Amino acid sequence: MRTISTMCCNFHLILLIALALFLRISSQHGSKVEVLPGFEGPLPFELETGYVGLGETDDDLQVFYYFVKSENDPQKDPLMLWLTGGPGCTSFSALAFQIGPFAFKDEEYDGNLPNLISRPESWTKACSIIFVDLPFGTGFSYAKNVTAQRSDSKLVHHTHQFLRKWLIDHPEFLSNEFYMGADSYSGIPAPAIVQEISNGNEIGLQPQINLQGYLLGNPVTTRKEVNDRVQYTHGMGLISDELYASLQRNCKGEYINVDSRNKLCLRDLNYYDECISTLYLENILNRFCPEVVVTPKKHEALYRRSLTQKFNTTINSNAIVPDRRCKINFAFFLATQWANHESARKSLHIREGTISKWERCYKTDFEYQISSSFEFHVNLSAKGYRALIYSGDHDAVVPFNSTETWIRALNYSIVEDWRPWFLENYVAGYTRTYSNQMTFATVRGGAHLTSYNRPAESLAMFTRWIANVPLTEQGTIISCSRH
Structure with a gap:
């Protein structure tokens, strides 16, 4: 006894x-952030930061996130997880430059902590958003063996694992509609993440996720976007008719994997490279910023350069301040100064000793395993998930005609044909809706980071789509289709 x-x-x-x-x-629970250094007064929105551990021990795999509750009705509004592109760029980029509730103030840098201001066009007006730092090595996320965790498949699995663990810690959001959001390179892993979430639900993984759909901005999809860039640059008047005709004749539509014996095609491509070498491909209307552009070695580096152009220069405290007229590069510089400041790290509850130097993008040692996300779109559409695919029409990195090409290849019937959508009585872009609940939209004047340079239009597009109303709801419906 x-x-x-x-x-x-x-x-x-x-x-x-x-x-x-x-x-x-x-x-595992996050910590509330009530003030941010550089932001005047208490935050007018609810921000939480924290870590979610995915490994067997506390220090194995720690994913850092920023969570902003909907400023409307967080109990009922959708929940979205956002994954920035790169691969390997922190979702702080989306939070501070694209769709979050604050931004860096555009003012001369005097060596002090950069100032923050409110962004009225935040997508958190209609949705709660988790901004996650993945893959490992990105932002403030850390791991014992970072290199071993950096691949497409690991990114898919880690994001899915993170989300279920996050929801266990935040059960009040289990019933909210869930959407996956991503842009740029994350057009490759994001559809695979959505499929893994869906598969997990089907086999009974807990907690169940109320998955409704996904949205992708200027997404890399087939990794063959360069083949459509030649047509795009010709259509925008950036290369001559004669060069375009010669490229078509000599390269026959293949501008990436060119036979080294095809001298005429290689000659034309070198002419082409020279024509666009001083363009800012992410926004062809913006000034050329040579301090962040890596010169390609003839044609073989064109694709790699164009997809990573904004990430190739890491600015540190000793770097020359970028030209303020190069707005996005200047903003990236401010972010680097801010995130490496002790007061900012303290306010975000960053664990001491985990990240010595914050870099906006960490792109090395990444293993590319998913050649195309096309088949994931096919599978997800068959399951009935909603999808919004949008393109800034002044992006030459992932041009809108390239996105149109793979969407057409899905062979879905058109529900509403090509037509303008409006914001305050002007054309904000064009849209087409397909069966299988897929919507394609352009944002007029939009860049590769569409929500950065067209914030009002992007917010209007997002709020209408997330509310499941047509993008044309707020304007006169005009059909441009050919009958």
Whole structure:
């Protein structure tokens, strides 16, 4: 028979174990951020930051996130997880430059902590958003062996694992409609993530995720976007009719994997490279910023350069301040100064000693495993998930005609044909809706980071789509289709 003292010891042991488990679970919860250095006054929105551990031990794999509650009705509004492109660029980019509730103030840099201001066009007006730093090595996320965690398949699995663990810690959002959001390179892993979430739901993984769909901005999809860029640059008047005709004749539509014996095609491509070498491909209307452009070695580097152009220069405290007229590069510089400041890290509850130097993008040692996300779109559409695919029409990195090409290849019937959509009585872009609940939209004047340079139009597009109303709801419906 057990003695009372033995029973008491066992009881206390159980309590200690329960407490330890509670503390471990509690440690996963994020911390509320009420003030940010550089932002005047208390934050007018609810921001939480934190870590979610994915490994067997606390320090194995720690994913850092920023979570902003909907400024409308967080109990009922959708929940979205946002993954920035790169691969390997922190979702702080989306938070501070694209769709979040604050931005860096555009003012001369004097060496002090950069200032922050509110962004009225934040997508958190209609949705709660988790901004996640993945793959590992990105932003403030960390791991014991970072290199071993950097691949397309690991990124897909880690994002899915993160989301279910995050929802366990935030059960109040389990019933909210969930959407996956991503842009640029993340057009490759994001559809695979959505499919893995869907598959997990089907086999009964807990917690169940109320998955409704996904949205992708200027997404890399087939990795053959360069083949459509030649047509795009010709259509925009950036190369001559004669060069375009010669490229078509000599290269026959293949501008990436060119036979080294095809001298005429290589000659034309070198002419082509020279024509566009001083363009800012992410926004062909913007000034050329040579301090962040890597000169390609003839044609073989064109694709790699164009997809990574804005990420190739890492600015540190000793770097020359970018030309303020190069707005996005100047903003990236401010972010680097801010995120490496002790007061900013303290306000974000960054664990000391985990990240020595914050870099907006960490692109090395990444293993590219998914050649195309096309088949994932096919599978997800067959399951009935909603999809919004949008393109800034002044982006030459992933030109809108390239996105149109793979969408046409899905062979879905057109529900509403090509027509303008409006914001305040002007044409904000064009749209077409397909069966299988897919919508394609352009944002007029939009760049590769469409929501950065066209914030009002992007917000209007997002809020209408997330509310499941036509983009043309707010304007005169005009059909441009050919009958």
